[in-house]
Amino acid sequence: MCAQPLEVAVEAHVRFIEANLGNAGLYPGTQRLEKEVVRAIGGMLHHEGAGGSIVSGGTEANITALWIARNVTRRKKVVFPKSAHFSFHKACDILGLEPQMVGLDEKFTADLDEVKRVVDNDVCAIVGIAGTTELGAVDDIEGLGALLPDGAFLHVDAAFGGFVLPFLDHGPPKFDFAVPEVSIITIDPHKMGMSTIPAGALMLRDEGQMRTIRKDAPYLDTVGQAAALSGTRCSAAVASTYAAMRFLGEEGYVKLVKGCMDVTRYALEKGTGIGLEPVMDPVMNILCFYAPDVVRIQSEMEKQGWKVSVARNPESLRLVIMPYVTRDSVDGLFADLEEVLGGLDD
Amino acid sequence: MCAQPLEVAVEAHVRFIEANLGNAGLYPGTQRLEKEVVRAIGGMLHHEGAGGSIVSGGTEANITALWIARNVTRRKKVVFPKSAHFSFHKACDILGLEPQMVGLDEKFTADLDEVKRVVDNDVCAIVGIAGTTELGAVDDIEGLGALLPDGAFLHVDAAFGGFVLPFLDHGPPKFDFAVPEVSIITIDPHKMGMSTIPAGALMLRDEGQMRTIRKDAPYLDTVGQAAALSGTRCSAAVASTYAAMRFLGEEGYVKLVKGCMDVTRYALEKGTGIGLEPVMDPVMNILCFYAPDVVRIQSEMEKQGWKVSVARNPESLRLVIMPYVTRDSVDGLFADLEEVLGGLDD
Structure with missing residues (x-):
């Protein structure tokens, strides 16, 4: 789900290639x-x-968000939906936190009734997903905010969705700091921000909370070390993000996202046209179709040169419509897919 | 302490700039x-x-090393010398481990008597430093190995020293897997390996131990996710490291390190020539001098366009002699430094 970065982003990357943000x-x-x-x-x-701060990606941002939440609250429990990225399991293992997973409702978003049942005063953070990795579903962030126990963090993982949702024309749900309870947001410029790897971003409503993870580095030219999980940090990806955002501007992202959504809807039509049933109406540029024996389809499609991924929850064929995907490539993909589906009984 | 990467390393980086090692x-x-x-x-x-695996740098490698040591041993105590990089404090905070710092002997290396006094069966890892960040001192890794409790890890942080020590001509102490107790080593290609940021390496004697930190990512094209702290990983830095290592070869690194050590010894002479006392005879290309009021000297030197860093343990002026530092630049630096020292009483 990483982007082919813009040319101007690559150029900025190269100009800053030896700079280290860890030694500002x-x-x-x-x-x-x-x-x-x-x-x-x-x-x-x-x-x-x-x-x-700009970090290496969504995983580092999610780990750091829960690290801050743990250090501020001194509590142990993290509530997140089954659709959450696997980095939350990783974060819980690293940080010694207790994952409390909740199921999904019929819209494939966090089941608020279940969240309500499991929250208590041991909760350090509730996690909402603004664009799930598998389906692109957006949790009801306002609904999660209303269930947040006193002092706990509401962390929104918008790693993929963060550079899509603000630019949609069909009135996306509120998912960001406009929701007053939201404390921290993960958003990845190297995904739909069109910047280079490794560019994730950790965004905090209250910057002062970063103090709780700060460690001093006496030998650096700046005595106080920026609060970050990484030591050496890639300035080049920061320059690249700066270049991409300045180059595109709001107008550019709106156009880019509109293009992706047009192709996504076109692909939805093509898929239903050959008899496939979509798992849900796509909110973003991720599209999943139910199909029999998805792993075999995946492998047959690979023989034709197509990289189709497979979602497990629910099991389905998964297409991520990045900006380089055109109507023409969609035509080619579904032509081959129809053939593969026809040959499944052989 | 990051290198100006080789041209061939930058070229390789750019060719792989959109690739993500996290989705192999x-x-x-x-x-x-x-x-x-x-x-x-x-x-x-x-x-x-x-x-x-190739990670974002020494900090991520050190955190991951202790993460593995904790998950394998299920113990809590980490023994490391006061000279250890601040990332070990960060790692202990993140992982919920108990740091047990030990003092230094007269060679500025971990005091083995103190280590002996504090080790017990709660120890998950002893950390030795092969090239301390401030002074470039190398702990007695064999001595630490002899004190290792049953089942505990001996982790060597050779982030900076790892691409220097193997290429020294004056018979450096054993610091790597040649010492049978060494379990994990941190070594940074983006430092003296001449690769681009972000290229650290986490090296394990027993690769199977990485299983203890593995998490599955169901939606990726490979079901089993590589065991790594980061999700998206920068393939470009891996390609860059490959290019740098192939381009230089052992011979190239020997030449590079010899050049740095020649300039380091030249700088040592110039320093003593203007009356400065070195903190220790340099083992590697890091050189520290005692001086009065080092922070003021640092700021005066900055006005002349020089970036001199300050070590705190002990307080001293610190020079890192990277490959781009020449005898000429050393001449210029010490001429200005002599002037600054002369003007200190003003």
């Missing part, structure tokens, strides 16, 4: 760039004053 | 490259069969 004393320019990028993403997520 | 099913070539790089580094560290 030596590379003060990259720290300024990071502040600019954080400010721009904050504005996009309805909170101009948001703090944060 | 989609980018099988980068997984092969990673295996090649791990094998080459393993050979360099005296264990051809070593396993491991």
Whole structure:
């Protein structure tokens, strides 16, 4: 789900390739760039004053978010839906937290009744997903906010959705800092932000909370070490994100997302046209179809040169319609898919 | 302490800029490259069969090493010297481990008597440093190995030293898998390996231990997700490391390190020539001098355009002699430093 980065993003990456954001004393320019990028993403997520940092990706951002939540609250329980990215299991293992998974409702989003039953005062964070990895479903973030116990964090994983939802024309649900309970957001510029790897972003409503994870590095040119999981950090990806965001602007992202959604809807038609049933009406540029023996279909399609992924919950064929996917490639894909489906009984 | 990467390393980086090692099913070539790089580094560290992975840098490698040690041993205590990188404090906080710091002996290396006094059966890992960040001192890794409690890990942080020590001509102490007790080694290609950021390496004697941190990612093209802290991983830095190591070869690194050590010894002479006392005879290309009011000297030198860092333990002026530092730049630096020292009483 990482993007083919924009040319201007790659160029910016190369110009900053030796700079290390982990030693901002030596590379003060990259720290300024990071502040600019954080400010721009904050504005996009309805909170101009948001703090944060550019990290290696959604996994590091999710781990760091729960690290902050644990250190601030001194509590152990994390509530997240079954549709959450596997990085939350990783984070719980690393941080010694107790995962409390909840099921999904008929819209494939976190079941609020179940959340209500499991929340208590041991909860350090409730996690909502704004664009699930498998289906692109968006949890009811306002609904989760209403169930948040006192002092707990509401963390939104918008790693993939963060650069899509703000630019949709069909009135997406509120998922960001516009929801007053939202504390931290994960959003990945190297996915739909069109920047280079490794560019994730950790966005905080209250920047001061980063103090709880800060460690000093006495030998660096800046005595106080930025609060981050990583030490050496890739300034190049920050420069690349800056370049991509300045180059595209809001208008550019709107156009890009519109293009992806047009192709997604076209693919939905093509799929239903050959008799496939979509798992859900796509909210974003991810599209899943029920099919018999999906793993075999995947492998047959691979022989034809197509990379189709498989979602497990529910088991289905999964297409991520990135900006380079065109109507023409969709035509080719479904022609081959129809043939593969026809040959399944052989 | 990150390198200005080689041209060939930058070129390789750009060619792989959109590839994601975290989704090896989609980018099988980068997984092969990673295996090649791990094998080459393993050979360099005296264990051809070593396993491991390329991570974002020394901090991620150190955190992952202790994560594995904790999950395998189910113990809580980590013994490390005061000279250890601050990432070990970070790792202990994240992982819920108890740091047990020990002091240094007269060679600025871990005091073995103190280590002996504090080790017990709660120890999950002893950490030795092969090239401390501040002074470039190398702990007695064999001595630490002799004190290792049954079942505990001996982790060596050679983030900076790992691409220097094997290539020194003056018979460096054993620090790698040649010491039978060594379990895991951190080594950073983006430091003296001349690769691009973010390229760290986590090297394990027993690759099977990575199972203890593995999490499944059902939607990826490969079902079993590689055991790594990060999700999306930067294939470009792996390709860059591969290019740098193939381009330089052992001979190239020997030449590079010899050049750095020549300039380091030249700088040592120049420093003593203007009346400065070195903290220790440099083992590697890091050089520290005692001086009065080091922070003021640092700021005066900065006005002249020099970036001199300050070590705190003991307080001293610190120079890292990277490959781009020449005798000429050393001449210029010490001429200005002499002037700054002369003006200190003003």
